[in-house]
Amino acid sequence: MTEQTAVAPIAGQMDEIYRTESRRVFATLVRLLGDLDLAEDALQDAFAAAVKQWPREGLPTNPRAWLVSTGRFKAIDGIRRRARFDASLPVLAERLNDEPGPESGDGDEGIEDDRLRLIFTCCHPALAPEARVALTLREVCGLTTEAIARAFLTAPPTLAQRIVRAKAKIRDARIPYRVPSPAELPDRLDTVLHVVYLVFTEGYGASSGDSLTRPDLSAEAIRLGRLLVELLPEPEAIGLLALMLLHESRRVARTSPEGDLVLLADQDRSRWDQEQIAEGQSLVRRALAAGRGGPYSLQAAIAAVHAGSPTAAATDWGEIVALYDRLVGLAPSPVVELNRAVAVAMHDGPAAGLALVDVILAGGELGDYHLAHAARADFCRQLGRTTEARAAYERALSLTEQDPERRFLERRLVELAD
Numbered sequence: 001m002t003e004q005t006a007v008a009p010i011a012g013q014m015d016e017i018y019r020t021e022s023r024r025v026f027a028t029l030v031r032l033l034g035d036l037d038l039a040e041d042a043l044q045d046a047f048a049a050a051v052k053q054w055p056r057e058g059l060p061t062n063p064r065a066w067l068v069s070t071g072r073f074k075a076i077d078g079i080r081r082r083a084r085f086d087a088s089l090p091v092l093a094e095r096l097n098d099e100p101g102p103e104s105g106d107g108d109e110g111i112e113d114d115r116l117r118l119i120f121t122c123c124h125p126a127l128a129p130e131a132r133v134a135l136t137l138r139e140v141c142g143l144t145t146e147a148i149a150r151a152f153l154t155a156p157p158t159l160a161q162r163i164v165r166a167k168a169k170i171r172d173a174r175i176p177y178r179v180p181s182p183a184e185l186p187d188r189l190d191t192v193l194h195v196v197y198l199v200f201t202e203g204y205g206a207s208s209g210d211s212l213t214r215p216d217l218s219a220e221a222i223r224l225g226r227l228l229v230e231l232l233p234e235p236e237a238i239g240l241l242a243l244m245l246l247h248e249s250r251r252v253a254r255t256s257p258e259g260d261l262v263l264l265a266d267q268d269r270s271r272w273d274q275e276q277i278a279e280g281q282s283l284v285r286r287a288l289a290a291g292r293g294g295p296y297s298l299q300a301a302i303a304a305v306h307a308g309s310p311t312a313a314a315t316d317w318g319e320i321v322a323l324y325d326r327l328v329g330l331a332p333s334p335v336v337e338l339n340r341a342v343a344v345a346m347h348d349g350p351a352a353g354l355a356l357v358d359v360i361l362a363g364g365e366l367g368d369y370h371l372a373h374a375a376r377a378d379f380c381r382q383l384g385r386t387t388e389a390r391a392a393y394e395r396a397l398s399l400t401e402q403d404p405e406r407r408f409l410e411r412r413l414v415e416l417a418d
Helices: 003-033 038-057 063-081 088-099 114-122 129-139 145-153 154-172 185-204 215-229 235-246 274-289 296-307 317-330 334-348 349-361 370-382 386-399 403-417
Strands: none
Touching: 003 038, 003 114, 003 129, 038 154, 038 334, 063 114, 063 215, 114 129, 114 154, 114 185, 114 215, 129 154, 129 185, 129 334, 145 154, 154 215, 185 235, 185 317, 215 235, 215 296, 235 274, 235 296, 274 296, 274 386, 296 317, 317 334, 334 349, 334 370, 349 370
16 A cells, blocks of 8 residues: 555545544633633644644544644643743743643533533623624634624624634633533523524534535534533523424435435425434423423424424414414514514415515615525515516525525526526
């Protein structure tokens, strides 16, 4: 075997390790080093060392532990090299060198999970609400600034500034890297739930790229959701976990073997994960039994109606519209209104849905949201308003950056032309 053929499998394994482990390694390095920027530099140094050593020496038995240890010592070495310019750095280097290493951590399954700690740090009340979410998506999940900006319908430079300011606030205010005490948890939970759901949303429907989903992000969000339910079994934490499980149960049916988008009405329901559905429905009942149904619990109840329908035609759209009515009253937003409009169209016909979507688009907040224009295009298509449908499909196509969605919209335009 030549050196080149020997290196190729290692490179593929390293890519997979970076994809699945880099943010876990980063979270542990934050705990060990106490600084987000220092941990990010250490992470990059550790992977750079792996690129040089692993093809020559082979994969270590525990790649994650190797990366954490290497990153930590690279950071300490870097601090010592800079010590002659800053008298405080030698003390810091010795403190980091004397602290317990990664082998003394709590383990992957402990409640005091490093990524959970990092989420609560990034969601600290001292940070602005929008900065908490942006920072957590960037630092915990490794999403790019551009991807986060699309999730917020915000300009990337604006998001970048939020992240920079938030990191500076954590450093300057010495915000602790820990899970809050039981007395503090309820007030901190809402933002954390929002962050976890945004992570799941990016995994369930990737904002860009050649794949409709990112299963690694979905799985990580569900794992964090389970940790939150164990840590604080509040109805909304339970409702969020139910919602994620019910959506995730449909993931494999959402794409064709070629990777093309398959709409809910056309999905092969035999491919839905029945174990996830059963667990999700049980959690919905548990969340709603508390009598304090919040936004996540109501969304989970909507997903449960879909999951319990043997066919698309058997879906109880009247029940779904009623649940959306409650959701709009509790947590109004243009996206919730759009989803309600789609449900109304399924219950009362495309003309009713089109009237609602036109009002939403007239409000201006979803003018650059491709799904709003795609919904309008579909209603116009069903009503035979071909010119309007084509214009709306073209507008949606110009706004989406996800390849499966682009192919779907292009097919719709071809069908209109035919």
